[in-house]
Amino acid sequence: MKLISLNINGLPVEVEEGTTLLEAARAYGVNIPTLCHDDGLSSYGACRLCVVEIGPPGKSKMVSSCTYRCEDGLEVRTHSAKIMKTRAMMLELLVSSSPQSKTIQDLASAHGMTKQRFRPEHEDCILCGLCVRMCAEQMMSSAIGFVGRGPNRRITTAFDEVSEVCRRCGGCMYICPVCTSRCHGPDEEATLCNACLNFSPSCVAVYDDVQCWMPPECGTCVRPEGDYLPATGRLATEES
Ligand code: FES
Structure with a gap:
């Protein structure tokens, strides 16, 4: 060496x-x-x-x-x-x-x-490519990639069609530093919410099958009725 x-x-x-x-x-x-x-x-x-x-x-x-x-x-x-x-x-x-x-x-x-x-x-995307590398190198899927050049450059699936190799693992969302695939917040044009990231554990930690499970305070999602556990954001009935 x-x-x-x-x-x-x-x-x-x-x-x-x-x-x-x-x-x-x-x-x-x-x-x-x-x-x-x-x-x-x-x-x-x-x-x-x-x-x-x-x-x-x-x-x-x-x-x-x-x-x-x-x-x-x-x-x-x-x-x-x-x-x-x-x-x-x-x-x-x-x-x-x-x-x-x-x-x-x-x-x-x-x-x-x-x-x-x-x-x-x-x-929605800063073209950092973390999701593309995550999908290819850690999830072994290569379901997404870069297309286009200059201002038209973007990340998408092959031929912009629903990918057959995507396993919906959520790795791309997990690693995305701008998080917009996961949640746009209640009013993305105005003040920043980011409530999902400020909870403990964050929505990233409790991410579940392309659906975040934070308590309903975020206001973005329509949630089932019930009592949410503050520690996990899941419905109390699911934990029992
Ligand atoms: S260019 Fe090195 S961290 Fe982004």
Whole structure:
């Protein structure tokens, strides 16, 4: 096994050949934000939130750390002023694209974003590709994929028809950071609800066969009559 020596934020580090900059940084306790990355899936490099600066000052370039492999002697800066400004801009664009996403809201808030300059678009999809990779790599289905280019790019099933290989496992919804496949909230054009994500356990945790089972406070779904258990959101009669 070959070891690679590089420098992250002035700290000399050593990692195995093939390690990405993101993995190396995390192994040494440096936190780099990500959105389209998941440890259980291949990297795709869609959101650019994990950008870092490589090379000496003045001759540096920005690369996505989740896809870039470590190189001997590389100088890496993960939180330079240039990087922080770039990430803040990416987050502003993401918030405007999908203001309903709690994941994106939290990332934006953690980066000091307090107001939104761009018009909210309420996009259903940010094309991060997590659902496509989840379906192919973890669920072994490949029921969905990208089609089209540029502004027409979108995710769908083959020929836009109901997929015969989809097992309705819900993996795509589970991993989607904008959550719109799962629940649009009571009024998606106005204030954000996100009640489903703020419950404990979240609707993701109790997800059941393409139907969320949160208590009826969310207001989105028509629910059967009965008493809902606060811990699980299920009808009391179902638990007995
Ligand atoms: S996390 Fe690296 S590009 Fe999205």
